[in-house]
Amino acid sequence: MPKIMLHNSEARRALARGVFRLATAVEPTLGPKGMNAMIDRPIGTPMVTRDGVSIASEIELHDRFENMGAQVVREVSMQTNEVAGDGTTTAIVLANALIQGGIEANERGAKSVDLCKGIELAVKAVVVALKASAKPAKGNGILASVANIAATDARLGALVAEAHQRVGAEGVITTDFSVTTETTLDVVEGMSFDRGYLSHHMVTDQEKMEAVLERPYILMTDLKIKEPKALETARRIADEAGRPLLIVSEEVSPEVVVTLLGKQGPGKYLVVHPPEYGHWRKAMMEDLAIITGGKVIARDLGGRLEDITAEDLGTADRVKTSSSYTSIIRGGGDHDAIASRRAQVQRQYEVAPPNIEQDKLRERLAKLSGGTAILYAGGVTPVEQKRTIQLIEDSLNAVRAASEEGVVAGGGSALAQIAPLLDKVATSVDGDVAEGVRLVRSVLTRPLWRIAANAGADPEAVVTEVTRINGGYGYNASAGNYQN
Known part of the structure; x- marks a missing residue:
């Protein structure tokens, strides 16, 4: 297929038009008084959102050269989302202003290489200044404020802040669709994973459809259990101690399940599949063994179920299982061993790329720390629920960032207040x-300018006032005033 080529000013202008068209769709959503965007979907209901990366991801332009410019900025928002989890609209505002201004300067005769050197020099100075101005987010009050601002909803923000407080910085907080119109928080104790009992005949609480074992032994294996006699040793150990037995195994035949249920009915034996798949399953099984103080009877190490001892079985104060999840509460593992395992996973997390691998490692950290929270997004329609989930996720990411790196004046104020510091850099x-x-x-004043404009205020007056007042204070677009 022949290639169409553009050069010099014509090429730059085409790219700039594409950037501008994408930014024009995204920038009106910035700030607490920004507008919603509605996006048609090939399947299902339209998506209503104010999330920059969600809007940018849906934009494809007819003109191939303009589309190239749009895709560059879309990549900016996607990278911002991967690394920070929020701030994608602000990233697009900054990128658009930088690209438009850079092309204008280039057409006035500025050399591209020297412009880029100046941009890189300024960006380094801005990053240093931002880190220096950040204040530690100590106390639940500050984190609650961050959550409220990011969610643009006080009740959602309060739920996010409560979830973060209850499971800690290393805890896992997930979202799901609620079966009601209310948004609620559910915190699961101990180590939990998304696997439930193999048979509803194992249920001990018919009203809640849950199976609960008190002070059980826990057998963990990747061996396939095809015959009842394979479990005779484990059952004998549990029976002699007068304790129930939880069996975590990749495969248990129906014959084995029937035999277990036929012995003493529900409450004595419980069978669940292990979490995850592939190498993640192996890692999670090892985590579970350390938390409960047992061992994984592994086929690649020559393990045999017939040879196990009581020391090979894990323990816990309680195990609670539904049709879809299992919680191991207060496992009997050694605290030093758990801390060592957590430190090992933390090191892996710190060097992992920001993708699904890092997400899995964060989840393992939370399970080793013993906390998982689920925020169920309520709403009258699926569109409303999806919008609520987006707000919750933005709020969660903002709270995590604040707890890790501190807070600065929001609403574009921190960037605007740093802008005058670059005058000294420019003179050097x-x-x-x-x-x-x-x-x-x-460019640093553009996010604040856009937030003020979207709120119906005089953007030039707001920028002038914010750059004049002391650091830490900024413009509250929601209330229309200046405050800390």
Whole structure:
């Protein structure tokens, strides 16, 4: 297929038009008074959102050269979402202003290489200044405020802050659709995973459809249990101690399940499949063994169910299982061993790329810390529920970032207040390098300008006032005033 080529100014202008068209769709959503965008979907209901990366991900332009520019900025928002989890609309505002300003400077005669040097120099100075101005987010009050601002809903923010408080910084907080119109929080104690009992005949609480074992032994294995006699040793150990037995196994034949149920009915034996798949399953099984103080009877190590001892079985104060989840509460593992395992997983998490691998490692950290919270998004329609989930996820990411790296004045105020600091940087260089620094200085006020404009305020007046007042104070677009 022949290639169509554009060069020089014509090419730059085409790319800039694509960037501008994408930004025009996203920028009106910025801030607490930003508008919603409605996106048609090939299947299902339209999506209503104010999330920058969600909007950008749906945009494809007819003009191939304009579309190239749009895709570059879409990648900016996606990378921001992967690394920070929020701030995607702000990233698009900054990218659009930087690209438009850079192309204008280039057409006035500025050299591209020198402009880029100035931009990089200014960005480094901005990052240093932001980190220096960040204040630790100590106390639930600050984190609750961060959650409220990110969610643009006080009740959602309060639920997110409560979830973070109850499971801790290393805890897992997930979202799901509620079966009611109310958004609720459910915190699961201990280590939990998304696997339930193999048979409803194992249920001990018919009203809740849950199976509960008190002070059970726990057998963990990746061996396939095809015959009842394979479990005779484990059952004998549990029976002699007068304790129930939880069996976590990849495969248990129906014959074995029938035999277990036929012995003493529900409450004595419980069978569940292990969590995850592949190498993640192996890692989670080892985590479970450390938490409960047992061992994984593994086929690749030559393990045999007939040879196990009481020391090979894990223990817990309680096991609670439904048709879809299992919770191991207060496992009997050694605290030092658990801490060592947690430190090992933490090191893996710190060097893992920000993708599904890091998400899985974060989940393992939470399970080793013993806390999982689920926020159920309520709503009258699926569209409303999806929108609520997006707000919750934005709020969660903001709270995590605040707890890890601190907080600065929000609403674009921190960037606007740092902008004057670049005047000194600009005077330390000359020519087009200084032009690049000045370009970044002008770009830093754009998020605040757009937030104020979306709120119906005078954006120029707001920018002037915010850059004048002391750091830590900013413009509250929701209330229309200046405050800490």
